[in-house]
Structure formats: structure tokens, C-alpha cells
Amino acid sequence: MDHGPGMHQSMPGMPGMGSAVSSVDTAGAVLFIAWAVAMWLAVAVLAWANRGPVRPWLYKTAVGLIGLGVVGQIGHFQEHVAQAGYWIAHPYSPAWMTPWADSLARGMGQVDMTKPSLGMEILHLTGNFIFLAGLVGIVQITGRTARHLKSRKLATMGVWMQGFHGIEHIVLTVSVAMGASRAIGLSTWFGVIDPGPALTTYRVWWHFVFNLVGTAILGLSLYHLWKEKREVKAGFEPEARGDEPVSAGSDASEREGVLAGRR
Numbered sequence: 001m002d003h004g005p006g007m008h009q010s011m012p013g014m015p016g017m018g019s020a021v022s023s024v025d026t027a028g029a030v031l032f033i034a035w036a037v038a039m040w041l042a043v044a045v046l047a048w049a050n051r052g053p054v055r056p057w058l059y060k061t062a063v064g065l066i067g068l069g070v071v072g073q074i075g076h077f078q079e080h081v082a083q084a085g086y087w088i089a090h091p092y093s094p095a096w097m098t099p100w101a102d103s104l105a106r107g108m109g110q111v112d113m114t115k116p117s118l119g120m121e122i123l124h125l126t127g128n129f130i131f132l133a134g135l136v137g138i139v140q141i142t143g144r145t146a147r148h149l150k151s152r153k154l155a156t157m158g159v160w161m162q163g164f165h166g167i168e169h170i171v172l173t174v175s176v177a178m179g180a181s182r183a184i185g186l187s188t189w190f191g192v193i194d195p196g197p198a199l200t201t202y203r204v205w206w207h208f209v210f211n212l213v214g215t216a217i218l219g220l221s222l223y224h225l226w227k228e229k230r231e232v233k234a235g236f237e238p239e240a241r242g243d244e245p246v247s248a249g250s251d252a253s254e255r256e257g258v259l260a261g262r263r
Contacts, residue, residue: 021106026066028100029107036126039068039133046140054144059236062141063198069134070222076127077215084208092197095204112177121173121183128169131214132162136220142228144235149228154221162214 044064049058070206079101086096098104101123109119138155145152168185175184175191184191187206193199225232 021110022103025103025107026110027105027107029110029123030200032104033108033126034121035068035072036130036133039065040131043133043136043140046137050140050143054236059141059187059233062137065137066134066141066222066225069137070218072127072130073134073215075217076131077211079127080211082206083204087201088126091201095200113166115176115179117183118173118176121169121176125166125173128162128166131218132159132166135159135162135218135221138225142225142232145228146232147231149224149231151221151225151228152219154224158214158217158221161210165210165214173240 042061046058046062046065049055079098082094082098086093091097097120105119107119107124108122109116111122112118135155135158139152139159142149142152142155152215171186172183172185176182180191182188182191182195187203188199189202193202
């Protein structure tokens, strides 16, 4: 799904290259962006609500946020796998997008049809922030436990890594939106590499490796979250509202005091 900037002229059907934008393209783009916005609204609400007492909906909302992030990253990563596979079969050809990704890019590219690669950059930016929101969801759902869980440590690592990757996509998108002749970022070597097979190879594999590592971290974090689910869920039980649990020893002392008072 990542393309070398300036290479879209040789790719039929790319946004802004004269291909018609259908209502399906537009609807898909709107829904995809709405998905990302809804997830980050949920992140904000959970961050605020987790500062106070336990609320019944907190746990399920966090689980839903994580689930949407996982679904989004499955779709996102398979696109990178497909693109890397296409490069292996056609190493000297322009980069390739699946039909559904091409459709979303066309829809998003309507914000400025004079910039052919802008829709693709917006698409990737949106996909990466959906992934990032899912990782943040794991950090939030594990925040009420007393000890540092492996799932939380891994998710925090993923948030930092994916946050850096998200900044990279912001820079790529903004550079194209501001009128740069090619996207500027680490994955394009800041525009130094000329459009062609070298740039395509570098950008395709740069993003593939980054997403491969990020997806592996997500998978490991989910694995440990499943193993630690009892402890995580216990943090959302009614007693987690802030009431101090009564230990067995203190409870016995209270009973002895009551009995002594009756004598």
C-alpha cells in the first residue's frame, strides 16, 4: 500500500489520475476515517474515566477498542504482505495496491485531486492510527492492576514504536499536502532517492518490516493479556472502586474485640 512518490503516473486507476471516483469509494473513505476518529474518541473517554472509580462499561469498552485495533491491523498488515509479495514477483514494477485499498485511496484523494499520492498517504496515516489506538487500549485495560504485567510492558513498547511510525506518516502526508513533489520522510530517505525501482524497493520493505515487528509485538501482548485476563478483569471488579480490602488477620482481630466487649 506504500508507493514510491512520483510513481503513480505509470499506475492506472490511482487517485487523481483521471479514474472516476465512485460513491462506494467515497463511502468507504468516510467510514474508514470515522472508524479511526471513533477509536480515538474512545481512547480519550477511557483515559478520562480510568482516572476515577470503576464504571461498569470501562472494561467492555476497552476490550472493544482492542478488538477494533486488532481487526484494523490484520487488514493493514495483509496489505503490506500482499505488496511485498507483489514486489518479489515484480521487483522492477511500480508498487501495487489491492483493489479495496485503491478504492479507499481514491475516496480519500478527493480532498485534493491535484495531488495524486495524497489519498494513499491519508489512507496509510489512518490505518496506522487505528493500530496505535488498539495498542493504547491494551495499556489502558491493564492500568488498574497492582503489578506490571507482561502484556502492558509489550503494549507500551508497541505504543512507542507505533507512535514513531505514526509521526513518520504524518510527515509523509503533510509534505504531500503542502505541495512537495514527493513525500518526505525516513521511508523515502527524505526525498533524496529518485522515483523508480530503488525508491519503491526501499519504501515497500521499510514499511513491511516496521509493520511486521509492530504486529509481532501486538500478538505477544495479546497472548500475555489472555494469560493475565483474570488479574486484569479483577481490577474492574466492584471492590476496585477504591474501598480498602479487609484482610483475614484484621477481620479476626475485629471479631476478638467484639467478643471481649461482651464479656
